[in-house]
Amino acid sequence: MKLCIIKPPLPFGWAPIVPPILEYLAALTLRANPDIEIELVYASATPDVFDTLECDLAAISLLTPTAVPGYRIADTLRVRGIKVVFGGIHASAMPEEAKLHGDAVVIGEAESVWPTVIRDFLAGRLKPFYQGERIPLDDLPTPLYGMLKGKEQFRIVNTSRGCPYNCTFCSVKPFFGPQIRFRPIDDVVRDVAAMAEKMYINGDENIWWEGTEQRAIDLFTALRGSGKKWMGFGSLRPVLSSAGSRMLNAARESGLLSLWVGWDAISDEGLKAYAANGKVGVDRERAVRTLKDHGIDVSLFYMLGGRDDTLDDFKRSIEVADRLGVSMHPSLLVPYPGTKLREEYEPHLYKELGWEYYTGAYALFEHPDPAMTPAMREQQFYESSLELLSMPRILRHMFKIPRQGFPHAHILSLMSQVPVRKGMKIAYEQWKKDHLTVQEKRLIL
Structure with missing residues (x-):
């Protein structure tokens, strides 16, 4: 299985900061299943990759200003048979809207439910919504710093x-x-x-x-x-x-x-x-x-x-x-x-x-x-x-x-x-x- 973790483009150009969700969700994924292949995509830096991107599942994190391009990316991928799961603050606030463009939506924090999302996808029984819980923060993995290759200068x-x-x-x-x-x-x-x-x-x-x-x-x-x-x-x-x-x-x-x-x-x-x-x-x-x-x-x-x-x-x-x-x-x-x-x-x-x-x-x-x-x-x-x-x-x-x-x-x-x-x-x-x-x-x- 290959997972692509995607951050949609910012409204007014590229910023020299690695979106933390990319390398952190990669670490959560490998903790849940170390056999998964992962590709990280920061769309502000690489906006033209989606017509040729190859993966089985795409995880797209949405903020409100990036929701429209995020939905556009999801629609492009789903036409090619790629499953899409949304997360982030905007998807959590507007889950029904996000579901119109995706196969599943993680509502709230991901740590408590992300392993279940991965297992359900591999078993072919992805559910439409997953409700994350606010759990203690005493067992978070270190993000896979350096996994995103680019000219970003800050993490x-x-x-x-x-x-x-x-x-x-x-x-x-x-x-x-x-x-x-x-x-x-x-x-x-x-x-x-x-x-x-x-x-x-x-x-x-x-x-x-x-x-x-x-x-x-x-x-x-x-x-x-x-x-x-x-x-x-x-x-x-x-x-x-x-x-x-x-x-x-x-x-x-x-x-x-x-x-x-x-x-x-x-x-x-x-x-x-x-x-x-x-x-x-x-x-x-x-x-x-x-x-x-x-x-x-x-x-x-x-x-x-x-x-x-x-x-x-x-x-x-x-x-x-x-x-x-x-x-x-x-x-x-x-x-x-x-x-x-x-x-x-x-x-x-x-x-x-x-x-x-x-x-x-x-x-x-x-x-x-x-x-x-x-x-x-x-x-x-x-x-x-x-x-x-x-x-x-x-x-x-x-x-x-x-x-x-x-x-x-x-x-x-x-x-x-x-x-x-x-x-x-x-x-x-x-x-x-x-x-x-x-x-x-x-x-x-």
């Missing part, structure tokens, strides 16, 4: 799952649950050591949690011996806790160069509307300055164009970047399926816009302010994004990165921002070509 390690916060826009809690499940620290150290690269990404939703700062300190202390640099995603609230300074020092000493922070909304009103103020804390600007004082570069991710946002928020985002000396990465608000925000925005959605528009670059819902037309929101989004990602700004930011990170943090800043800039320019050119057609779809009732 991802995960150390926990789950989220206790109630942000309405986020898919993490509905998918992974409200309880934080930690992996054993020794297993994380093992996985980091198995990577050939000298720099990696901690792919957790949050590298530290309020109330579990000591666990974070213990993890970072254990990683000090790896000799590797890394970047990760983190919330701001624990930064200002009583253990915050010790935690930041331990993180920096373990190789943390850059933290990607969910700023979420420009205004405090926007934070409250998304129920994200609990995660951010009471003084988020002071938390950012504290991170920088500890030698950690900061990039802020946030959303624009929500129903509680104003046109002024687009301009204010540039002021925040200048005032705090950080890089800023906006998107237009996306009501992903399975989230509370989706339920809240349901009456206002442009129903004719399919998942291919759920990229963070399109206005997907009506806005109560007549000035916030879809075209205006999109135009303002691109103008502010391209200003924030202009080469002069990217280069000026190099002088604002804490000196403790030189030269790795400075190189990392270029490697992370330049591809985003390239993707944004591609998206903008595409938008200029098709925004009138998209507007016509919005007018269909």
Whole structure:
């Protein structure tokens, strides 16, 4: 038997990161059955392989922005007699939809059911749906690092799952649950050591949690011996806790160069509307300055164009970047399926816009302010994004990165921002070509 594990293409080009599902699901597969032949396919890097791809079973992992190309790939393979099983956050949120394009759908986390999927396929009795359980993370295999051959420069390690916060826009809690499940620290150290690269990404939703700062300190202390640099995603609230300074020092000493922070909304009103103020804390600007004082570069991710946002928020985002000396990465608000925000925005959605528009670059819902037309929101989004990602700004930011990170943090800043800039320019050119057609779809009732 041959299994192909497929990650559909990203909307706006290739990114230099190995999708973790590829090498991790390969490891799960070989644990279940070491006789299976496996091929990994990252469609962003190799988009033209599907007409000639040979396998018995294809496993396709879906995010909402990649659902449409994922379905297209599945349809192509099934015409040739190849069975398809879907998984991932989008397939879990929309299993009946995914089943229209596949033979089976794994709902939720795969570990508890993937061996059964393999056995059922080999026995010729593949079921339409498999419900994964949220199990402890104390027996996860090391991904088969290096199995995907390409020019990708970063690999991802995960150390926990789950989220206790109630942000309405986020898919993490509905998918992974409200309880934080930690992996054993020794297993994380093992996985980091198995990577050939000298720099990696901690792919957790949050590298530290309020109330579990000591666990974070213990993890970072254990990683000090790896000799590797890394970047990760983190919330701001624990930064200002009583253990915050010790935690930041331990993180920096373990190789943390850059933290990607969910700023979420420009205004405090926007934070409250998304129920994200609990995660951010009471003084988020002071938390950012504290991170920088500890030698950690900061990039802020946030959303624009929500129903509680104003046109002024687009301009204010540039002021925040200048005032705090950080890089800023906006998107237009996306009501992903399975989230509370989706339920809240349901009456206002442009129903004719399919998942291919759920990229963070399109206005997907009506806005109560007549000035916030879809075209205006999109135009303002691109103008502010391209200003924030202009080469002069990217280069000026190099002088604002804490000196403790030189030269790795400075190189990392270029490697992370330049591809985003390239993707944004591609998206903008595409938008200029098709925004009138998209507007016509919005007018269909």
